[in-house]
Amino acid sequence: MIKSQDILVLVKLISIEKQYIKFNNLYSDLKVDLNEAELDEFIELSAFYNSLSVRALSESIVISKSEVSECLKRLIKVGLLIVSSSFPLKRLNLEEMTWKTNKKALLELILYSFQYFFHTEVSSVDIGIPTVFNNKKLSEYLSYSSSLPYVWPAQSYRSISGLSVQPLHKSVPYASLEDNFLYEIFSLIDVFRIGSPREKKIAENLLREYLL
Numbered sequence: 001m002i003k004s005q006d007i008l009v010l011v012k013l014i015s016i017e018k019q020y021i022k023f024n025n026l027y028s029d030l031k032v033d034l035n036e037a038e039l040d041e042f043i044e045l046s047a048f049y050n051s052l053s054v055r056a057l058s059e060s061i062v063i064s065k066s067e068v069s070e071c072l073k074r075l076i077k078v079g080l081l082i083v084s085s086s087f088p089l090k091r092l093n094l095e096e097m098t099w100k101t102n103k104k105a106l107l108e109l110i111l112y113s114f115q116y117f118f119h120t121e122v123s124s125v126d127i128g129i130p131t132v133f134n135n136k137k138l139s140e141y142l143s144y145s146s147s148l149p150y151v152w153p154a155q156s157y158r159s160i161s162g163l164s165v166q167p168l169h170k171s172v173p174y175a176s177l178e179d180n181f182l183y184e185i186f187s188l189i190d191v192f193r194i195g196s197p198r199e200k201k202i203a204e205n206l207l208r209e210y211l212l
Contacts, residue, residue, distance in 0.1 A: 002074065002078060002080075002109070003071070003074070004118065004168045004169040005063055005067055005071050005169050005171070006071045006074050006075055006080070007106075007168060007169070007189075008061050008063070008071075008168070008169045008171060008172060008175060009057065009061065009063075009068060009071040009072065009075065010071075010075055010080055010081065010101060010106060011106075011181075011182050011185050011186065012057060012060060012061050012175065012179070012182060013081065013094075013099075013101050014101045014103060014106075014181075014185075014211065015179055015181040015182050016051055016052065017100070017101055018181060052094040052095045053093070053094075053095055054068050054069055054072075054092075054093070060175065060178070060179070061171055061175040061182075062171040062174045062175055063169075063171050069092060072092050072094070073092065076092075079102055079105060080101065080102045080105055080106060080109075081099060081100075081101055081102065082099060082100050082101075082102060083097045083098070083099040084097060084098040084099070103211040103212060104211075104212065106211065107207055107208065107211050107212065110189055110192055110207065111192070111204055111207075114189060114192045114193055115192050115193060115200075118168055118193055119193055119194075120165060120166045120190075120193050120194060121194070122150065122163050122164070122165055122194060123163065123164040123165070123166070124163070124164055125148065125161060125162070125163060125164070126151060126153045126161075126162070126163075126164035127151070127153070127154075127155065127159050127160070127161055128151030128152045128153040128154045128159055128160070128162060128164065128173065129151055129152045129154050129156060129158050129159060129160075129173045129176065129177075130149050130150070130151055130158070130160060130162065131150050131151060131152050131165055131167070131186070131187045131190050132149075132150045132165070132187055132190045132191055132194070132195070133149065133150070134149060134150075134187060135184050135187035135188055135206070136184065137184070137206050137209070138187070138188060138191070138202065138203060138206060141202045142199055142202060146163060148161070148162045148163050149162040149163070150162055150163050150164075150165045150190070150194075151163065151164060151165065152164075152165060152166075152167040152172065152173040153166070153173075154173035154174065156173070156174070156177055158177065165190060165193075165194060167186065167190075168186060168189060168190075168193070172186050181210070184210065185207075185210060185211075188203045188206055188207050188210070191203035
């Protein structure tokens with residue numbers, strides 16, 4: 001049975017995967033004389049090399065190392081994470097493996113099951129991190145029907161007052177603070193948990209752009 005923390009780990013891995021692709025595209029023929037802005041981007045993008053250990057994943061998405069390990073095992077078991085390694089699963093270490101995420105399967109899971117298995121309701125006014133229509137692409141097509149935005153209840157420098165929506169997992173608001181891709185994906189995921197059919201159709205098209 002897939003759990004909400006499994007989705008968090010998977011989306012983080014997709015973010016790292018996309019960072020890796022961008023890094024390779026930009027620096028396949030690396031110049032020696034990078035200017036300051038290019039050097040900053042190089043350092044930022046190359047960080048994925050140090051982000052695949054269980055410890056690093058645990059710190060980046062704010063869940064325990066043991067949870068990360070169990071999530072990885074479940075993701076592999078159901079085919080959402082595909083790995084090639086001679087190591088047994090009890091020694092799971094993505095740094096030493098060839099792996100890829102099954103983004104198409106994740107998309108289908110979001111489209112057809114999240115409204116049932118991860119449904120939530122808009123609650124009372126709270127302080128938190130904006131979600132749903134704060135997704136930069138979704139906001140081009142839709143706007144709030146309410147005078148207040150939807151927020152994940154959490155205290156951070158990005159917190160504002162709004163209508164409370166429980167995140168898919170309690171660590172999502174904090175994991176999204178330092179990963180904009182993760183933030184955008186979970187903002188769209190919330191549309192399938194609380195949105196109308198029209199909103200879901202627009203979110204589906206945007207998810208395809210992000211994931212595929």
